[in-house]
Amino acid sequence: MTNALKYPHMKIITPNNGYIGRFAPSPSGHLHFGSLVTALGGFLQAKSQGGQWLLRIEDIDPPREVIGASDAIMRCLEAHHLFWDGEVVYQSNRSDLYNEKIQYLTDQGLTYHCRCSRAQLTSLKFGQLCGCINQNLSSENSAIRFRLHNFKQKFYDELLGQVDFPKHDIPTQFAIKRKDGLFAYQLAVVVDDIQQGITEVARGADLLDATLLQFALYQAFDCPAPKFLHLPVVVTESGKKLSKQNHARKVNTDDVCANLINALGFLGLPLTKELSRESVQNILNWAIDQWDLNKIPAKTECIDNRIGQADSI
Numbered sequence: 001m002t003n004a005l006k007y008p009h010m011k012i013i014t015p016n017n018g019y020i021g022r023f024a025p026s027p028s029g030h031l032h033f034g035s036l037v038t039a040l041g042g043f044l045q046a047k048s049q050g051g052q053w054l055l056r057i058e059d060i061d062p063p064r065e066v067i068g069a070s071d072a073i074m075r076c077l078e079a080h081h082l083f084w085d086g087e088v089v090y091q092s093n094r095s096d097l098y099n100e101k102i103q104y105l106t107d108q109g110l111t112y113h114c115r116c117s118r119a120q121l122t123s124l125k126f127g128q129l130c131g132c133i134n135q136n137l138s139s140e141n142s143a144i145r146f147r148l149h150n151f152k153q154k155f156y157d158e159l160l161g162q163v164d165f166p167k168h169d170i171p172t173q174f175a176i177k178r179k180d181g182l183f184a185y186q187l188a189v190v191v192d193d194i195q196q197g198i199t200e201v202a203r204g205a206d207l208l209d210a211t212l213l214q215f216a217l218y219q220a221f222d223c224p225a226p227k228f229l230h231l232p233v234v235v236t237e238s239g240k241k242l243s244k245q246n247h248a249r250k251v252n253t254d255d256v257c258a259n260l261i262n263a264l265g266f267l268g269l270p271l272t273k274e275l276s277r278e279s280v281q282n283i284l285n286w287a288i289d290q291w292d293l294n295k296i297p298a299k300t301e302c303i304d305n306r307i308g309q310a311d312s313i
Contacts (some may be wrong), residue, residue, distance in 0.1 A: 001257040005274035010300060017227060019051025020199045021072065023077075023084070026058045027069035030250035033304065034204065034234035037263045040287075041296075043082050043229045044267075049107070055084035060091045060183050068307045072250075074181055079253040080260060081280045087197065091188050098183045101191050101221070102176060110220055111176065112118035117166070129172055135303055144177040146187075153209060158200070158229040159298055165230060186210060200227040205300035232302040236264065249272040254283045256280050260287075266302065268295035 023032070023039045031039070045054040057070050068237050070090075077084070105111050114121075114132040128145070148171070154164040166271070174234060176187035189210075193201060208230050218225040249260060257276065260283050265271050275283060 001221070013133060019046055019049040019147065019198075020054065020197050021046035021051060021202055022056055022193070022196065022198055024056040024058050024192075024203075025073050026064070027066060027073065028064045029066050029069055030072050032250055033259075033262070036076075036251050037234055037266050038202070038204050039077060039082055039258065040080070040232055040263045041267055044287055044291040045200065045202050045229060045293075047288045051199075053082075053088070054084040054198075055087055056089040056091065056192060056196070058185070058189055060185070060230040062182075063090075065281075076251055076253060081284055083208075089192065091183075091192065094188070094192070095183070097195070098177075098188055098191060098237075100175050101187065105146060105176070105220055106144075108220065110147050111144050112147065112173075113137040113139060114145045114173075114175075115179070119229055124172075124283075141179055143175045143179045145173045146176045146217070146220070147173050148213075150219070151216050151255065152212055155215060158227055158295055160205075160208075160247070160300070161229060161298070162207065163211075165198050165209075170212060176217075186213050186217065190221070191213050194221060194223050196220070198226050200229060202229040202231065204233050204235050205230040208300065210288065213229060226236050231267070232297055232299050234304050235301045258285070266304075268297060270295070 004118055021042050023042050025035060025039075043053050055074070057073070059065055059070065074088070102111065113136075115137060116129060116130045116132060121130060132142075132145075133147075151170055153154045153167055153170065154162055157163050174186060175184045177183055194197075211228055211230075251261075257278070257280055260280065261271060261275060264283075264287055269287060275286065278286070
């Protein structure tokens, strides 16, 4: 029985029993070294198992979108020979699907309209829901929030092992559609991962906290969750994460081989002197053959090791 038949309300694009991973950047800026590490790690995890690696552009937050960023991200991936399988999926084209799934959750009695501010929600005690749940508010100027039921406090990560969350750190509700009408990340990413048949999510450990919320949505949709692999986040020596918000420098595609070698070193692969003289494709072929999760530091963050890395092997 395929997933598409077992879960009729959630049509699956690819009823493939093999490995399917994905890279899902937001077009809020160019790729930086940290995002290249995540893309490369996900690519190698997929290709080392003979699987597919999909590309999804998560462009559901127009105010944060940088014009031309989507195209720049794809060109950067192509320059590093990180070629994706199939057509690129854009979340901005999937509003009907997201609304359909919100209606499904609403029909299950799992949503309510809320007009509380972030400060009001933050002030709620553990296990407490805001008063909006009893007011039967209209959709005007309201967020749609999802109520957690029987949520998990822990899950298994393919790199970090069992990850436990203190019960008081888990919210009793979260937004799936914002007051401004934009779809929330948690909803869109789960709907897309189910619909695209993703079997494992490889991403940065900065998204670790989102995993439990997403598990709750998988449960609500009566769909199995994929495996999760949270890779270390690249930070500076002062502990500052490399990110678009922190104005991390974009990846320079003038020396793609050095970029790949630096990223592979960060991911724990045993670099050799001969590697620096190889072509881009040969470096990737070597990396696919050498790929081993046991070589990656089992940490949520690691210091940027690029200084002299490509020249020192």
